Amino acid sequence: MADPFLSIQHVRKSFGATTVVEDFNLDVERGEFVSFLGPSGCGKTTVLRMVAGFEEPSAGKIVVGGKDITRLKPNQRNVGMVFQAYALFPNLTVAQNIGFGLKVAGMPRADIDARVAEMLGIIKLPQMADRYPYQLSGGQQQRIALARAIAPKPKLLLLDEPLSALDAKVRVSLREEIRSIQKKLGITTIFVTHDQEEALSISDRIAVMYGGKAEQVGTPFEIYNRPATKFVANFVGTLNVLEGTVTDAAAGTVRVNSEQVSLKGKLNGSKSGDTLSLALRPEAISLGRQPGRDSSLSGEISEVHFLGSVIRVRVGIGGNTVSLDTFNSPATPPPAVGEKAEISFSSDDMLVLH
Amino acid sequence: MKAGRFWAWVVFALGAAYFFIPLIATVEFSMRMRRGVYSFDAYKVVLGDERFQATFGYSVLAAVFTIILGVLIVVPAAYWIRLRLPQLRPIVEFITLLPLVIPAIVIVFGYIRMYGSNSPLPFLASDTGTNALLVIGYATLALPYMYRAVDTGLRTIDVRTLTEAAQILGAGWGTIITRVILPNVLIAVLSGAFLTFAIVIGEFTMASLLNRPAFGPYLQNIGANRAYEPAALAIIAFAITWGCMSLIQILSRFAPRSANRPN
Numbered sequence A: 001m002a003d004p005f006l007s008i009q010h011v012r013k014s015f016g017a018t019t020v021v022e023d024f025n026l027d028v029e030r031g032e033f034v035s036f037l038g039p040s041g042c043g044k045t046t047v048l049r050m051v052a053g054f055e056e057p058s059a060g061k062i063v064v065g066g067k068d069i070t071r072l073k074p075n076q077r078n079v080g081m082v083f084q085a086y087a088l089f090p091n092l093t094v095a096q097n098i099g100f101g102l103k104v105a106g107m108p109r110a111d112i113d114a115r116v117a118e119m120l121g122i123i124k125l126p127q128m129a130d131r132y133p134y135q136l137s138g139g140q141q142q143r144i145a146l147a148r149a150i151a152p153k154p155k156l157l158l159l160d161e162p163l164s165a166l167d168a169k170v171r172v173s174l175r176e177e178i179r180s181i182q183k184k185l186g187i188t189t190i191f192v193t194h195d196q197e198e199a200l201s202i203s204d205r206i207a208v209m210y211g212g213k214a215e216q217v218g219t220p221f222e223i224y225n226r227p228a229t230k231f232v233a234n235f236v237g238t239l240n241v242l243e244g245t246v247t248d249a250a251a252g253t254v255r256v257n258s259e260q261v262s263l264k265g266k267l268n269g270s271k272s273g274d275t276l277s278l279a280l281r282p283e284a285i286s287l288g289r290q291p292g293r294d295s296s297l298s299g300e301i302s303e304v305h306f307l308g309s310v311i312r313v314r315v316g317i318g319g320n321t322v323s324l325d326t327f328n329s330p331a332t333p334p335p336a337v338g339e340k341a342e343i344s345f346s347s348d349d350m351l352v353l354h
Numbered sequence B: 001m002k003a004g005r006f007w008a009w010v011v012f013a014l015g016a017a018y019f020f021i022p023l024i025a026t027v028e029f030s031m032r033m034r035r036g037v038y039s040f041d042a043y044k045v046v047l048g049d050e051r052f053q054a055t056f057g058y059s060v061l062a063a064v065f066t067i068i069l070g071v072l073i074v075v076p077a078a079y080w081i082r083l084r085l086p087q088l089r090p091i092v093e094f095i096t097l098l099p100l101v102i103p104a105i106v107i108v109f110g111y112i113r114m115y116g117s118n119s120p121l122p123f124l125a126s127d128t129g130t131n132a133l134l135v136i137g138y139a140t141l142a143l144p145y146m147y148r149a150v151d152t153g154l155r156t157i158d159v160r161t162l163t164e165a166a167q168i169l170g171a172g173w174g175t176i177i178t179r180v181i182l183p184n185v186l187i188a189v190l191s192g193a194f195l196t197f198a199i200v201i202g203e204f205t206m207a208s209l210l211n212r213p214a215f216g217p218y219l220q221n222i223g224a225n226r227a228y229e230p231a232a233l234a235i236i237a238f239a240i241t242w243g244c245m246s247l248i249q250i251l252s253r254f255a256p257r258s259a260n261r262p263n
């Protein structure tokens, strides 16, 4: 990235003696949609609030469009923000809410009206202009909040868990709508969430955060399939973890529950006799031997959950349990608990967690 | 169940009697100025009295200034405490309760000592200064009510998020207070204002000791020297207070409804 639009450089934030964000670095390109994903308390909101100007970094700087904004007040930054708690002004109508930022900026009345009408069209609520916030559903309120945030054409759009107060259906449809509006307007966006599906489905890139640091920044595909750390692998998606012991570091063989698996070229740095955590995504495992899968392990079926089109099976392998999904097929009955079973996978799909 | 109902009504009737009988008796007495028939003569005399008009006008004006001063002090203070200094709330609440504990007479003697004509701040040297001091004193007396009303109003909105939402949209403190905070606590402010009005209209101690031509001292003076007029005045004062209270009730229906109540 030659010239990032937003650059968060070595940012640190302490409240008293506790450091909440440590050496956080992130470059975001113009028009990019980046999600902050991480467990509760990992500092997502704190980083976002520093970008917005509500908190001042204890160290480091934040640059937008080549300009250092680290010490600017929130009302001088030209940033849009959507809050988890909607935060519409209860005393103003929908149109007045959307026009608030424009009025503060001193835009002429007629221009405000035109822009508000345009925004109402974009969020597909053109008939709601004269309603008050209490007359709207949560999903509608959050769309108005989005319109209010983008009406003044901000340089950056920040969203702090904007969907977490909504019910599941609205959440899915609104996240897609946010993404399509963002794409249409080409607005650089940071989206905070602790819902991995949300982050995976709508982001250009994801910054997975843990303990105040960005553990990994990458595309959803990279984050999911090539997690860089044990935390990322565990936090994103379901993961089956098996304990293994390196038997021959040079040849790349690992013993898992008395069977050998070859992981050539993946053991970088491990010595013979080391214990490793090996991880497999459920979708990388099949029941029974399959063509094209070079490795297999045997175990015993411990649980079977019939979920309709998919059957989730858990297989005990030594002291570990792995879960995997098979498609339901009307012709063959599902496996039974207690049966001996063999699982197969491709050793390429196995992640070695360091 | 039935018996419980019955006793509830008995208690209610006793309470109502305790409240209404003196009131009705006063009304009745105030209408007996003309011998043998009921009339509103006492009211006519009172309302036609120049001193009534002058002192009442003075007190209304004092009340208006007290309300303005109270709003200017209390709204930003209560807002700032909720926004930035929530740990100070118990202390501030205690301080705002002090005027209920410390008698007005103590406050007024304090003023007279502090602001006498040969003190560095000689409020009492001029009429305007004394009037200002009276208004300041009234604002102190009304503080417990004003603060509680405004603080209750602020509790119904998410002060911090609304402030931040306005800030990020480019608003400065002036805009935030006048366009976001005040309109949402306006009803609370108005109920505080009416309580202040009711207190100021009947206040005696401060006005009398500062020797101001207010309604309270006039009431006292009439009460000591006439028979029927004080009863009429009491009813008028009562009607004003009650009018204020019902206005608060009516206004509270127009409060902007908040869609997202914090917690």
Ligand SMILES: Nc1ncnc2c1ncn2[C@@H]1O[C@H](COP(=O)(O)OP(=O)(O)OP(=O)(O)O)[C@@H](O)[C@H]1O
Pocket (backbone or CB within 6 Å): A015, A020, A038, A039, A040, A041, A042, A043, A044, A045, A046, A047, A194
């Ligand atoms: N003003 C503050 N004073 C002290 N500690 C704070 C303050 N704000 C946040 N923290 C602490 O910083 C840590 C990170 O908080 P933050 O709100 O950034 O987490 P988050 O990742 O957004 O979590 P969540 O998903 O629950 O919203 C938490 O441990 C929190 O207690």
Ligand SMILES: [Mg+2]
Pocket (backbone or CB within 6 Å): A044, A045, A046, A160
């Ligand atoms: Mg948060």
